[in-house]
Structure formats: structure tokens, C-alpha cells
Amino acid sequence: MTTKKRKKENVSLDRNSSVPFFIQIAETMKRRIVSGQYNPGKQLLTGEELENEFQTSNITIRKAMEKLKEDGFVERRRGLGTTVSKTDPAPLGFELGTSFDKLKEAIKKLNTRLKVLDITTTISSEHVQNLLSMGSEQEIWQMKRIRIYKGVPVSYYTYYSDPVHCAGISKKDAAKNDIIHTIEQAVGVKIRRVRQILRSVVSDLDISSVLGIPFGAPLFFSENTYHSASGKAMFLGQSYFRGDMFVFRTTSPL
Amino acid sequence: MTTKKRKKENVSLDRNSSVPFFIQIAETMKRRIVSGQYNPGKQLLTGEELENEFQTSNITIRKAMEKLKEDGFVERRRGLGTTVSKTDPAPLGFELGTSFDKLKEAIKKLNTRLKVLDITTTISSEHVQNLLSMGSEQEIWQMKRIRIYKGVPVSYYTYYSDPVHCAGISKKDAAKNDIIHTIEQAVGVKIRRVRQILRSVVSDLDISSVLGIPFGAPLFFSENTYHSASGKAMFLGQSYFRGDMFVFRTTSPL
DNA sequence: TTCAATTGGTATACAAGTATACCTAAACAT
DNA sequence: ATGTTTAGGTATACTTGTATACCAATTGAA
Numbered sequence: 001m002t003t004k005k006r007k008k009e010n011v012s013l014d015r016n017s018s019v020p021f022f023i024q025i026a027e028t029m030k031r032r033i034v035s036g037q038y039n040p041g042k043q044l045l046t047g048e049e050l051e052n053e054f055q056t057s058n059i060t061i062r063k064a065m066e067k068l069k070e071d072g073f074v075e076r077r078r079g080l081g082t083t084v085s086k087t088d089p090a091p092l093g094f095e096l097g098t099s100f101d102k103l104k105e106a107i108k109k110l111n112t113r114l115k116v117l118d119i120t121t122t123i124s125s126e127h128v129q130n131l132l133s134m135g136s137e138q139e140i141w142q143m144k145r146i147r148i149y150k151g152v153p154v155s156y157y158t159y160y161s162d163p164v165h166c167a168g169i170s171k172k173d174a175a176k177n178d179i180i181h182t183i184e185q186a187v188g189v190k191i192r193r194v195r196q197i198l199r200s201v202v203s204d205l206d207i208s209s210v211l212g213i214p215f216g217a218p219l220f221f222s223e224n225t226y227h228s229a230s231g232k233a234m235f236l237g238q239s240y241f242r243g244d245m246f247v248f249r250t251t252s253p254l
Numbered sequence: 255m256t257t258k259k260r261k262k263e264n265v266s267l268d269r270n271s272s273v274p275f276f277i278q279i280a281e282t283m284k285r286r287i288v289s290g291q292y293n294p295g296k297q298l299l300t301g302e303e304l305e306n307e308f309q310t311s312n313i314t315i316r317k318a319m320e321k322l323k324e325d326g327f328v329e330r331r332r333g334l335g336t337t338v339s340k341t342d343p344a345p346l347g348f349e350l351g352t353s354f355d356k357l358k359e360a361i362k363k364l365n366t367r368l369k370v371l372d373i374t375t376t377i378s379s380e381h382v383q384n385l386l387s388m389g390s391e392q393e394i395w396q397m398k399r400i401r402i403y404k405g406v407p408v409s410y411y412t413y414y415s416d417p418v419h420c421a422g423i424s425k426k427d428a429a430k431n432d433i434i435h436t437i438e439q440a441v442g443v444k445i446r447r448v449r450q451i452l453r454s455v456v457s458d459l460d461i462s463s464v465l466g467i468p469f470g471a472p473l474f475f476s477e478n479t480y481h482s483a484s485g486k487a488m489f490l491g492q493s494y495f496r497g498d499m500f501v502f503r504t505t506s507p508l
Numbered sequence: 509t510t511c512a513a514t515t516g517g518t519a520t521a522c523a524a525g526t527a528t529a530c531c532t533a534a535a536c537a538t
Numbered sequence: 539a540t541g542t543t544t545a546g547g548t549a550t551a552c553t554t555g556t557a558t559a560c561c562a563a564t565t566g567a568a
Contacts, residue, residue, distance in 0.1 A: 011459050014469035018525095020555055023272045024469050028458040036379015046514065054459075057557050062516075078515045079565030087380075095451075125290015126341075194506045197349075200454040200472040200497035205265050205282040205308075215268035215278050216470055218454040243454035252448045272555095274525055300544065311527050316546070332545045333535030510568085517562070525554080532547070538540085 013054055022063035025054055026071075029064065033073050038084050045074075045082050094154070095249045096241075108177060110149065116174045117144040117210075121163045128160050131225055132233050141166040143174050146210060153211045154245050160236040161187070180226060183235050191234060193227040198248070207240055218243030267308055276317035279308055280325075283318065287327050292338050299336050348408070349503045350495075356504075362431060364403065370428045371398040371464075375417045382414050385479055386487050395420040397428050400464060407465045408499050414490040415441070434480060437489050445488060447481040454497070461494055472497030 011028070013021050029045075038044050050061045065082060068074045076082045096106045124140040134140065141163040147155045159179065165187040173182050180191055199221040208215050219240045226235040265282070267275050283299070292298045304315045319336060322328045330336045350360045378394040388394065395417040401409045413433065419441040427436050434445055453475040462469050473494045480489040 011463045013459065014462055017469045018272075018274050018277050019469055020272050022555080024459055027469075028460055031458045031460070036381055047516095048514080058517095058559095060556065063555085065515090076515060077565080078563060079513070081514060127290055196504045196506065198452075198502040198504075200474045200495075200500075202456060202470065202472050202497075204285045205267065205278055206285070208268055209265045215271045215273055215281075216456065218456045218472060220454045241454075243456075246454075248452040250450045250452075252450065276525080301546095302544080312529095312546095314526060317525085319545090330545060331535080332533060333543070335544060512567085513565085515562100515564080518560080520559090521557085523554100523556085526552085528550085530548080532545100534545080535543085537542085 025064035279318035
């Protein structure tokens with residue numbers, strides 16, 4: 001064996017993961033390619049080097065590269081090697097502002113429609129009860145809807161509020177873009193402050209089913225509480241945004 | 255067969271996923287539990303119901319429930335059923351503001367230290383070159399570092415800039431919290447505007463290795479460009495934040 | 509032509525995930 | 539006591555992912 005290539009060797013497979021090695025490798029290489037770590041025009045990355053880097057076998061590497069080939073990221077030719085073909089980063093996306101008012105404004109501009117999935121009143125979780133300062137055995141009004149862009153669901157919303165005010169909200173009302181306005185009118189109180197938290201999470205089967213995305217796909221999770229002037233939380237919204245379709249953008253003067 | 259329980263049946267396994275069914279189910283149930291969809295005190299969710307809901311077999315459901323049991327979310331007793339035990343949501347976390355200045359401020363308050371992984375100059379990707387308006391064959395200065403909290407890496411940063419200004423930046427300088435200040439001094443220009451985009455992504459092997467998290471774990475990816483008064487991008491930062499440890503929070507008056 | 513490099517493939521072996529079908533054990537109500 | 543409900547388990551069979559150790563085919567250079 002000739003010592004021609006330096007070892008890299010700080011990356012290793014996740015042997016606790018249930019995700020097959022060849023998928024782990026394919027995804028990792030995909031990100032390296034789209035982030036420009038390999039010269040797109042030509043050459044690079046031989047099977048043997050990859051076997052060494054990821055400490056795995058012929059077959060596993062070949063399966064990984066087959067997947068990259070299927071997905072159109074590389075071409076492979078006997079005797080020549082593997083060449084990077086496409087280097088496209090993300091496909092399409094919506095850009096949203098991070099502060100609530102900008103988010104709302106940005107979302108209005110999108111050419112999307114809303115579909116109400118259901119409106120119910122149930123006993124809800126402690127977490128929701130606490131956020132809305134409601135009693136533990138009290139029923140709560142709950143509305144679920146999705147946002148659809150070109151026939152594709154892109155985000156999923158659940159809203160909670162006091163049933164005594166919201167019982168009269170119709171499916172038609174609930175399908176309107178400006179849900180806060182609808183609620184304000186139902187509750188009879190002006191919303192003066194919104195508290196928003198934003199998390200990065202992955203999709204489980206419930207969300208995958210609604211949004212039609214794979215299990216484990218990245219998501220933004222946003223939880224908003226809407227407060228009256230007196231500071232009381234009137235209304236709670238939980239939203240999931242497809243990570244492959246949404247980007248939050250801000251420009252800050254320093 | 256008695257028709258005692260209504261069908262739910264809109265959720266289905268992701269049969270294209272490489273993640274085993276029992277993991278998909280366990281993760282889905284975990285989220286249902288922590289989001290309070292099952293009464294924590296007692297009862298609920300029998301094996302047969304789950305077999306029906308997820309359209310799978312005895313063994314698969316049992317493996318899923320074993321996993322939930324291992325993770326401490328349920329207890330199972332023969333003849334009685336499965337009871338929800340803990341309902342803890344997320345463990346610990348940092349709260350960051352979404353706008354850049356708030357983020358910077360929030361991060362300073364954290365009791366963390368920075369470790370510089372390496373400083374190099376290389377040919378970088380088209381994407382980085384474009385953002386910094388540099389020539390395609392031009393070398394670029396690159397610095398990688400991680401933020402460590404109680405011995406655990408929590409975020410991973412890569413910075414790019416023009417090598418003619420940054421060549422003199424030492425590892426010690428690079429380990430300082432206020433990297434913008436360091437760069438400003440090196441480049442000799444005041445930064446006046448920051449453009450930030452925030453994405454939700456999942457970890458690949460490269461990031462998993464650095465942050466010590468599982469493959470597929472959720473992450474925030476933030477890309478910041480730092481502009482001078484003239485509008486020129488002087489500096490580029492790419493950051494990954496552990497999704498299980500960071501929350502972005504804003505409060506907006508309406 | 510010959511050789512080295514590189515992708516592609518075969519054979520064998522083992523482990524894990526899953527399905528089907530059936531059986532066992534504990535708890536409780538009647 | 540008996541039966542129902544529910545978790546736990548067995549047996550068999552199939553598929554997929556992976557490792558090891560080979561071999562085959564293509565390309566280009568010496």
C-alpha cells in the first residue's frame with residue numbers, strides 16, 4: 001500500500017443510529033457537494049478513500065454512491081472515477097421575517113390558501129392550559145389548519161383558545177388569513193403583544209402525514225401566545241413550517 | 255370483533271424511510287406524550303389499538319413500546335395496560351433573540367467558552383465566493399470554532415473573509431466572543447449591517463462528529479453576512495446550533 | 509502491451525427488522 | 539371459578555444492511 005493520501009479521519013459513522021450507514025454517508029456527501037467542498041467540474045472522491053474515511057466496506061460505499069447517482073449529484077465511470085454533476089443547493093422556498101409582524105406580513109404576500117382540518121373542543125395538555133392560564137379540567141377550543149402552496153401543504157397550524165368566546169367561529173372564518181383579527185373579534189379584546197418561540201425539530205408520523213413529508217424531515221416549530229393589553233394570554237398558536245421550504249431572514253443595522 | 259373504538263387512521267408509517275418502523279412509532283408516541291395528547295396519570299393506548307392505527311404487527315408495536323419504556327415515558331403491566339409515566343418536554347436550553355443584536359447579546363450572557371478548531375486559507379465554494387464578491391480562483395481565509403457549555407459542544411461556527419486582512423488573526427484572537435470586533439479591527443472597516451438567514455436542518459456526519467450529536471438530529475443553521483457602510487460584504491459566518499438546546503424567542507408589540 | 513487505478517460485481521455469512529400465527533401470564537370483573 | 543383484557547413471548551419465514559474476500563471490466567498512462 002502506498003501512502004499517497006493524507007488521512008482525514010475525524011468523521012465517523014453513527015453506529016447508534018438506526019439509519020443505515022449508506023444513507024448516512026450519502027447525506028453527508030450530498031451536503032459536502034452542495035456546500036461546495038468538492039470541485040464541481042470534475043474528479044475527486046474515489047471509493048477506496050471513502051472506505052477509509054468512513055471506515056466501512058466496498059458494498060456500503062457503493063450503495064451510498066448509487067444513491068447519490070440516483071439523486072443526480074454524481075456520475076460514475078469505470079476506470080475514471082466519480083465526478084460531481086449537479087451542485088444545486090436548496091430548491092424553492094419562502095422567506096419570512098423573524099419578528100412576528102414581519103412574519104405575518106411576509107406570509108400574506110405568499111400565494112397560498114388555507115385549509116381548515118378541524119375545529120373541536122377538548123381537554124388539552126397541561127402545557128397549553130398553563131400558557132393560557134386555564135383550569136386543568138377545563139375544555140379548550142382547538143382549530144387545526146394547513147397552508148397549501150401549489151397544491152402542496154407547507155405548514156401546519158394548531159390554535160387554542162377559550163371555548164366560551166370561540167364557539168361561534170365557523171370553518172369559513174377560520175380559513176381566513178388574519179386569524180388574529182378573527183379571534184380578536186370573537187373574544188372582544190385587542191391583541192397587543194405576541195410572544196414567539198422558534199425551535200428546530202424533526203417530523204414525526206403525525207406531522208409527516210399532514211404535510212406529506214418524510215419521517216425525520218427538518219421543521220421549524222413556532223409557538224406564539226397572543227396577549228391583551230392587560231397581559232393575559234388570549235390565544236395560543238403552534239405552527240410547523242417545512243424546513244426545506246422556509247427561511248427566516250432579518251437585516252439588522254448594528 | 256366488537257366495534258368499540260372508532261378508527262383514527264390518518265397516520266401511516268413512512269415506508270420509504272430507512273428508519274425502522276418501531277423507531278418511527280416510538281418517536282411519534284413520544285411527541286404525543288410530551289405534547290399532552292395522552293392523559294399522563296393513567297391508562298390509554300393498548301397494543302391492539304396501536305397495531306390498528308399504525309397498521310403494523312404485534313412485534314413492531316412491542317419494540318416501539320419497549321423503547322418508550324427504556325426512555326422512561328411509559329410503564330407497562332400485564333393485564334393492566336400501558337400507562338404514561340413522565341411527560342417532560344425538552345430538557346435544558348439556551349434562549350436567543352432572533353434579531354442579530356439580541357442574539358449576540360444573549361450569547362454573551364451564556365456561560366460558555368469557545369474553542370478554535372482551525373484557521374486555514376483555501377479555495378472555497380462558489381456560494382461563499384458569491385456572498386463575499388470574490389473571484390473564483392481566489393483564496394479565502396476560513397476559521398472554524400465551537401462553543402462549549404459544561405463540556406458539551408452546543409454550536410459550530412465557520413467564518414470566511416478576505417485573507418489579506420485576516421492572515422494576522424491568531425488562534426487566541428479567534429477564540430474571543432466578539433469576533434466581529436476582531437474582524438473589524440483586522441479589516442479596518444466598521445460593520446454596519448448584518449444580514450441573517452435562519453434555516454432548520456438535520457445533522458449529517460460532519461456536524462454530528464463535531465457536536466457529538468446523533469445523525470439526523472435537528473439543527474438551526476444560520477448564515478450571516480457582515481456589511482460595511484458602503485454595503486460590501488466583509489465577512490461571512492455560518493453557524494449550526496443544536497436544536498435540542500437552542501430556542502429563539504421574540505416579544506413583539508403589535 | 510502491460511500495468512495501475514477505479515468502478516462494478518459475486519459469494520458467503522451474519523444480524524436486525526418485520527410479518528403471520530399462535531401461545532402464555534397477569535390483572536380484574538363478574 | 540371463569541372469562542375477558544392486555545402485555546409478553548415463540549416459531550417460522552422473508553428482506554435488507556453489512557462485512558470479508560475475492561473477481562471483472564473499463565480507462566488511461568507507461
